[in-house]
Amino acid sequence: xxxxxxxxxxxxxxxxxxxxxxxxxxxxxxxxxxxxxxxxxxxxxxxxxxxxxxxxxxxxxxxxxxxxxxxxxxxxxxxxxxxxxxxxxxxxxxxxxxxxxxxxxxxxxxxxxxxxxxxxxxxxxxxxxxxxxxxxxxxxxxxxxxxxxxxxxxxxxxxxxxxxxxxxxxxxxxxxxxxxxxxxxxxxxxxxxxxxxxxxxxxxxxxxxxxxxxxxxxxxxxxxxxxxxxxxxxxxxxxxxxxxxxxxxx
Numbered sequence: 001x002x003x004x005x006x007x008x009x010x011x012x013x014x015x016x017x018x019x020x021x022x023x024x025x026x027x028x029x030x031x032x033x034x035x036x037x038x039x040x041x042x043x044x045x046x047x048x049x050x051x052x053x054x055x056x057x058x059x060x061x062x063x064x065x066x067x068x069x070x071x072x073x074x075x076x077x078x079x080x081x082x083x084x085x086x087x088x089x090x091x092x093x094x095x096x097x098x099x100x101x102x103x104x105x106x107x108x109x110x111x112x113x114x115x116x117x118x119x120x121x122x123x124x125x126x127x128x129x130x131x132x133x134x135x136x137x138x139x140x141x142x143x144x145x146x147x148x149x150x151x152x153x154x155x156x157x158x159x160x161x162x163x164x165x166x167x168x169x170x171x172x173x174x175x176x177x178x179x180x181x182x183x184x185x186x187x188x189x190x191x192x193x194x195x196x197x198x199x200x201x202x203x204x205x206x207x208x209x210x211x212x213x214x215x216x217x218x219x220x221x222x223x224x225x226x227x228x229x230x231x232x233x234x235x236x237x238x239x240x241x242x243x244x245x246x247x248x249x250x
Contacts, residue, residue: 021225028229029236032201036194037237049193050111050118053186058098059091061178062138064145094142101125101136115190119183126175130155130168140171147174191234198233202226 039045102121103109110121126143129136133155141152147170154167206226 021221022228024225025228025232026236028202028205028225029198029232031205032198032229033233033236033240035201036197036233037240044112046114047108047111049190050113050115050186051107053115053182053189054098054111054118054122055091055095057178057182057186058094058142059088061142061145062088062091062094090138091142093138097129097136097139098122098125101128101139115183115186119179119186122182123176123179126172126179130172130175133168140175143178144171144175146178147171194237195230195234199227199230202230202233205229 036045099105099107099110102125110118113121122143125139129139129143133140140155144152151167151170151174154164155171203226206223206229
């Protein structure tokens, strides 16, 4: 099988036509996306990405609710690294409350979801949390950190009557905006990660093909194949997703 695959790409890579180069790029794109899909399905790549994204997001929101703001790119980098490797106790409590509200304590069920569905579960959790602010205070503080200390205090501690209802509305709006920001930023980062992974795999595959052939093809031609293949990889992924969806409907 490896010999057949190598011969196929070798033949088209050495072709003089644009069609041959495009075919080689498509083969490289399919191989790259197949490997990435394997990493997602069997090695928890999506779980790890979502876990880190939510962890950083909650910690950043908790910092905002405490009045701590990031200054300068060096400070942002240091805080980003700290958020990956070390939890604060309040952030850990917020994450526990999120998991409890969103998926009844099942972390895998939440973090293995596509980011759009994950954010839908977080949104549902936020709606439930504002109805019981004293029970889910840490989660509200982390997600609604940009609402302001006064509204957060009114909702979670000392508010009553109309003032608390108004605070609940404002905090709910800020929580939803924060969830929207998570979905936008995480979706963009996920697409960029997939694109970068496809680019790296395309270059590695092309370099491997260059090494196994008796007569090495033009390196420039192989470079073009690798780059085009990397940019075609997400298209291949989307086509597979559409075909899978059509097959599921039958």
